Amino acid sequence: MSKLDSKIPDGSLEQKWTKYKSSVALVNPSNKRNLEIIVVGSGLAGSSAAASLAELGYKVKVFCYQDSARRAHSIAAQGGINAAKNYQNDGDSVYRLFYDTVKGGDYRAREANVYRLAEVSNSIIDQCVAQGVPLAREYGGMLSNRSFGGTQVQRTFYAAGQTGQQLLLGAYSALNRQIGLGTVDMFPRHEMLEVVKIDDKARGIIARDMVTGKLERHFGHAVLLCTGGYGNVFYLSTNAMGCNATAAWKAHKKGAFFGNPCFTQIHPTCIPVSGDHQSKLTLMSESLRNDGRIWVPKKQGDTRKGNEIPEEERDYYLERRYPAFGNLVPRDVASRAAKERCDEGYGVGASKMAVFLDFKAAIERFGKTQAKKLSIENPTPQQLKEFGKQVVEEKYGNLFAMYEQITGENPYEVPMRIYPAVHYTMGGLWVDYNLMTTVQGLYCLGEANFSDHGANRLGASALMQGLADGYFVIPYTIGAYLSKEIAVKPIPTSHEAFDAAEKEVQTRIDKLFAIKGGKSVDHFHKRLGKIMWDKCGMARNEKGLKEAILEIRQLRDEFWKDVRVTGKANEMNPELEKACRVADFLELGELMCMDALNRSESCGGHFRVESQTEEGEAKRDDDKFTYVSVWENKGNNEWDLHKEDLMFDVVHPSQRSYK
Amino acid sequence: MSHGNMNLTLKIWRQNSGKEPGQLVTYPVKDISPDMSFLEMFDVLNEQLVSKNENPIVFDHDCREGICGMCSMVINGRAHGPKTGITTCQLHMRSFKDGDTIVVEPWRAQAFPVIKDLTVDRSAFERIQAKGGFVSVNTGTAQDANCLPIPKDDADASFNAAACIGCGACVATCKNASAMLFVAAKVSQFALLPQGRVEATARVKNMVAQMDAEGFGSCTNTGACEVECPKGISLENIARMNREFLVANCKD
Numbered sequence: 001m002s003k004l005d006s007k008i009p010d011g012s013l014e015q016k017w018t019k020y021k022s023s024v025a026l027v028n029p030s031n032k033r034n035l036e037i038i039v040v041g042s043g044l045a046g047s048s049a050a051a052s053l054a055e056l057g058y059k060v061k062v063f064c065y066q067d068s069a070r071r072a073h074s075i076a077a078q079g080g081i082n083a084a085k086n087y088q089n090d091g092d093s094v095y096r097l098f099y100d101t102v103k104g105g106d107y108r109a110r111e112a113n114v115y116r117l118a119e120v121s122n123s124i125i126d127q128c129v130a131q132g133v134p135l136a137r138e139y140g141g142m143l144s145n146r147s148f149g150g151t152q153v154q155r156t157f158y159a160a161g162q163t164g165q166q167l168l169l170g171a172y173s174a175l176n177r178q179i180g181l182g183t184v185d186m187f188p189r190h191e192m193l194e195v196v197k198i199d200d201k202a203r204g205i206i207a208r209d210m211v212t213g214k215l216e217r218h219f220g221h222a223v224l225l226c227t228g229g230y231g232n233v234f235y236l237s238t239n240a241m242g243c244n245a246t247a248a249w250k251a252h253k254k255g256a257f258f259g260n261p262c263f264t265q266i267h268p269t270c271i272p273v274s275g276d277h278q279s280k281l282t283l284m285s286e287s288l289r290n291d292g293r294i295w296v297p298k299k300q301g302d303t304r305k306g307n308e309i310p311e312e313e314r315d316y317y318l319e320r321r322y323p324a325f326g327n328l329v330p331r332d333v334a335s336r337a338a339k340e341r342c343d344e345g346y347g348v349g350a351s352k353m354a355v356f357l358d359f360k361a362a363i364e365r366f367g368k369t370q371a372k373k374l375s376i377e378n379p380t381p382q383q384l385k386e387f388g389k390q391v392v393e394e395k396y397g398n399l400f401a402m403y404e405q406i407t408g409e410n411p412y413e414v415p416m417r418i419y420p421a422v423h424y425t426m427g428g429l430w431v432d433y434n435l436m437t438t439v440q441g442l443y444c445l446g447e448a449n450f451s452d453h454g455a456n457r458l459g460a461s462a463l464m465q466g467l468a469d470g471y472f473v474i475p476y477t478i479g480a481y482l483s484k485e486i487a488v489k490p491i492p493t494s495h496e497a498f499d500a501a502e503k504e505v506q507t508r509i510d511k512l513f514a515i516k517g518g519k520s521v522d523h524f525h526k527r528l529g530k531i532m533w534d535k536c537g538m539a540r541n542e543k544g545l546k547e548a549i550l551e552i553r554q555l556r557d558e559f560w561k562d563v564r565v566t567g568k569a570n571e572m573n574p575e576l577e578k579a580c581r582v583a584d585f586l587e588l589g590e591l592m593c594m595d596a597l598n599r600s601e602s603c604g605g606h607f608r609v610e611s612q613t614e615e616g617e618a619k620r621d622d623d624k625f626t627y628v629s630v631w632e633n634k635g636n637n638e639w640d641l642h643k644e645d646l647m648f649d650v651v652h653p654s655q656r657s658y659k
Numbered sequence: 660m661s662h663g664n665m666n667l668t669l670k671i672w673r674q675n676s677g678k679e680p681g682q683l684v685t686y687p688v689k690d691i692s693p694d695m696s697f698l699e700m701f702d703v704l705n706e707q708l709v710s711k712n713e714n715p716i717v718f719d720h721d722c723r724e725g726i727c728g729m730c731s732m733v734i735n736g737r738a739h740g741p742k743t744g745i746t747t748c749q750l751h752m753r754s755f756k757d758g759d760t761i762v763v764e765p766w767r768a769q770a771f772p773v774i775k776d777l778t779v780d781r782s783a784f785e786r787i788q789a790k791g792g793f794v795s796v797n798t799g800t801a802q803d804a805n806c807l808p809i810p811k812d813d814a815d816a817s818f819n820a821a822a823c824i825g826c827g828a829c830v831a832t833c834k835n836a837s838a839m840l841f842v843a844a845k846v847s848q849f850a851l852l853p854q855g856r857v858e859a860t861a862r863v864k865n866m867v868a869q870m871d872a873e874g875f876g877s878c879t880n881t882g883a884c885e886v887e888c889p890k891g892i893s894l895e896n897i898a899r900m901n902r903e904f905l906v907a908n909c910k911d
Contacts, residue, residue, distance in 0.1 A: 052798040071727040130801035134818035141808030173793035180789035
C-alpha cells in the first residue's frame with residue numbers, strides 16, 4: 001500500500017482545490033522557458049494541455065498518430081459537455097454535478113477528484129465560448145442546454161450532434177496558435193512506442209515516424225500521456241480504427257500502475273452489427289434518449305416490422321422498469337436492460353440482437369408545438385408530421401442521416417434499431433491528485449487515466465474531463481513536480497537510457513517481422529475481441545473469466561508464433577502499426593479479465609452475474625470492494641494487486657436507484 | 660470468408676512513395692456484401708493481399724463514421740465517391756452494382772503530395788491553420804459564457820462553417836486545386852462571431868497568404884467544392900472571405 005499516495009489535499013471537499021491552487025509550488029517564467037514537456041495524443045486532453053502549458057511558457061512537443069491533431073477521436077463525441085452553470089435555473093450546482101457523477105460512477109471514484117472536476121466545469125464552457133466554439137444557442141442569444149442520462153437537470157451544452165468536433169477544434173485552434181508562435185513542435189504521423197526513464201523519472205519517449213519508419217528519440221522534463229481509451233481491445237467498438245493502448249501499456253510495463261482495467265462502458269445506443277465484415281461500430285448519441293423511446297415487442301420472437309406493431313403490443317421496458325428516469329437511466333443500466341430483453345427472445349431485426357429507438361411520439365409532440373408556434377389552426381396529420389420531422393431534423397439531423405447511411409433505413413419513417421457496444425474505458429493508468437502516475441514525471445490525462453468516472457461514466461462527462469484535465473488541472477499540478485526540476489538541463493538523447501529504449505523497440509519490431517507466420521494481424525485481433533466480448537463484456541462470471549484468461553494466453557502464444565506482418569519496417573506500414581498495437585491488447589486483455597475476476601461484486605458497467613439483486617440490478621459489495629484495483633506489472637504477464645481505499649466523507653454510498 | 664454476393668473489379672492507384680511513379684493496378688474482389696462500407700471492402704481486399712504475402716493498399720482512415728476527416732479517396736472520379744454529403748468511410752457497397760468496375764485514386768493536388776498508394780500529405784492545411792485559425796485567448800482569461808449573447812442565426816451560421824472536417828475533398832475536386840472553401844470555412848466561423856472580429860483583419864490576410872504560399876490554385880467559382888464537400892460547407896463562405904479580404908486590404 002505504501003506505493004500508492006493519492007496526494008489528496010487536506011481540508012473540506014469544497015476547499016481542497018482552492019487551497020491547493022494557492023499553495024502549490026510555482027515555476028517562474030524564465031525557468032519555464034527551459035523546461036520541456038512531451039504530450040502524447042492530441043485529443044481534448046492532449047491539445048488543451050499542450051496549448052495551455054505552451055501559453056504558460058513551457059517548451060512543448062506534441063505527438064499524434066493521425067496526420068493532424070484535429071483527427072483525434074474526441075472529434076467523434078456527439079452529444080455534449082456537462083457544466084454546473086445552472087443557466088436553466090433548475091436547481092443545478094457544483095455539488096449536484098459532483099454528486100450525480102459520484103453516484104453515476106456507482107461510488108467507485110475519488111470524491112476529491114470528482115469535486116474538482118465539477119468545480120472547473122464552468123470555466124471550460126467560458127473558455128470554449130471565448131475561443132469561438134459555436135455552441136448551440138436559444139433565440140435570445142443565450143447558450144442552450146439539454147438533458148443527459150443519470151441526471152434530472154439540464155446541464156449539457158452542445159453543438160448539434162457534433163459537440164466533440166467543435167470542442168476539439170477549439171482546443172486545436174489554441175494548439176495551432178502556439179504552433180504558429182513556435183512554442184509547440186507538432187509531430188503528426190508519429191506513434192509513441194516506449195517511455196524513457198532515467199533515475200526512475202520519465203525523461204522522454206521513443207516514437208516511430210510512421211511515414212519513414214524511423215525511430216526517433218525525444219527528451220522531456222515531463223511526459224504527458226493523453227492517449228485515450230483502450231476499447232479497441234474488443235476489436236469492435238465505437239473507437240476509431242487507430243485507437244490503441246500502446247502508449248499507456250508501455251508506460252505500465254515501465255512502472256505506471258493500471259487502475260480498474262475491467263471498468264468498461266458499453267454504450268446502449270449503437271447501430272447493431274450487420275455482418276462478419278464489420279470493422280467498427282457507430283454510436284448514436286445518448287441525446288437521442290431525450291426524445292426517443294426505447295421498446296421491444298411484448299411478444300417473444302415477433303417478426304413484424306416496427307411500424308406494424310400496435311401501441312398496446314409494445315413494451316417500453318425502460319419506462320416500465322425505471323419510472324423516475326425512464327429512457328434517461330445511466331448507460332450501464334440501459335445497456336443491461338437491452339441485453340436482458342434480447343437474451344429473453346424479445347430482440348428485433350434480422351439478428352434479433354437489437355431494440356427499437358422510436359421517434360414517432362416525439363415527432364407528433366414537436367409537430368403540435370411547432371403548429372402552435374406558427375399559429376396554424378387545425379393542422380392536418382400530414383402537416384403535424386412534417387413540422388415534427390423538421391424539429392427532429394434540427395436537433396438530430398446529422399445522427400439520423402448517419403443512421404440512414406449505414407443501415408439503408410429512414411429513421412424518420414421507421415424506428416431505429418440499436419444495440420449496446422463498447423464505447424469508453426473508465427479504467428486506465430492510475431494517477432494521483434496531480435494526475436501523475438506511479439512513475440515520477442509521467443502524467444496521464446483524459447480517458448487514458450482511471451480517475452474521475454468510477455465504474456460508470458455519465459453521458460457528456462468525457463468531454464468535461466478531458467478539457468478539465470488539460471485546461472485547468474495540469475497547468476497547476478505540473479508545477480508541483482517541475483518546480484523541483486528547474487536545475488535539470490535537457491538530457492542529450494545519446495544517453496544510454498535512450499539507447500536501451502530504442503533497442504527494445506527495434507528488437508520488438510524485428511521479432512514481429514521474423515515470425516513470418518500464416519495469419520494476419522486482424523485475424524488475431526478479431527479472435528481476441530470475441531473472447532473479450534463474450535466473457536468480459538456486458539455480463540461476466542467467474543467461470544467465463546477464468547476461461548478467457550487461458551484463451552487469451554493461448555492466443556498470445558499463437559500470435560507470437562504465427563502472425564504475418566507484411567512489408568518492411570522502414571516505410572509506411574499500417575500492418576506493422578496494427579501488429580504492435582494488437583500485441584499490447586493481447587496482454588491488456590488478460591489483465592482486464594483478471595481484474596474482473598478479482599472484483600466479484602457488480603458495480604456500474606462491471607456486472608458480475610453472481611452479484612445481482614432480485615430484480616437483476618447490479619449489487620455492490622461495499623464492505624469488500626470500496627477500493628480502486630491498482631495493478632503493478634511484474635513482467636512476464638504477472639501482476640501484483642494494490643488497493644487504494646476509497647473514502648466517502650461527503651456522499652454516502654447507497655444502492656443506486658433510478659426507479 | 661463469405662460475406663455477400665457482389666463481385667467487383669477494382670482499379671486502384673498504387674505508388675510506393677512520392678519519389679516513385681505510380682500506376683493503376685486491377686484487383687478483382689468477390690462475395691462483397693451490400694451492407695459493407697467501402698473501406699470494409701478494402702479490408703477484405705487487404706486481407707486477401709496479406710494472405711498472398713503482398714503488401715496491402717495503404718489508405719488513410721480512422722473514425723469510420725464521417726467526422727475525423729482522415730479518409731480521402733477519389734472514387735470513379737469523384738472525391739468521396741458517387742453520393743453527396745458523406746465521406747468515403749460512410750459510403751456503403753449498396754451504392755454499387757454487382758459487376759461494377761471501380762477506379763480508386765488519391766487526392767490529386769500539387770499541395771497534397773502522395774506519400775504512399777492512396778495516402779497524401781495534407782500538412783499544408785495545418786500550416787494555414789497555424790497562421791490564424793484561432794482566437795487569441797489564453798486559458799483562464801474568459802468571462803462568463805453568457806455575458807456575450809450571440810444571435811442564434813449568427814451562431815448557427817458560424818457552426819455551419821465550423822462543421823468542416825478538413826478532409827481536403829474541396830481541393831481534390833477543384834480543377835484548380837484551390838483551398839478556398841477550406842480556408843473560407845475557418846475565416847467565416849470566426850468572422851461571424853464577435854469573439855473573432857477582434858483579429859479578423861490579420862486572420863484573413865495571414866491565412867490567405869499561407870494558402871497561396873502552399874501552392875494551392877486560385878478560385879474560379881466553379882462551385883465543384885461545394886458539391887463534393889461531405890459536410891455541405893456553402894460557397895457563401897468563399898464570398899464572405901473575399902469580402903473580409905477586400906476590407907482587410909483596404910484598411911492598409
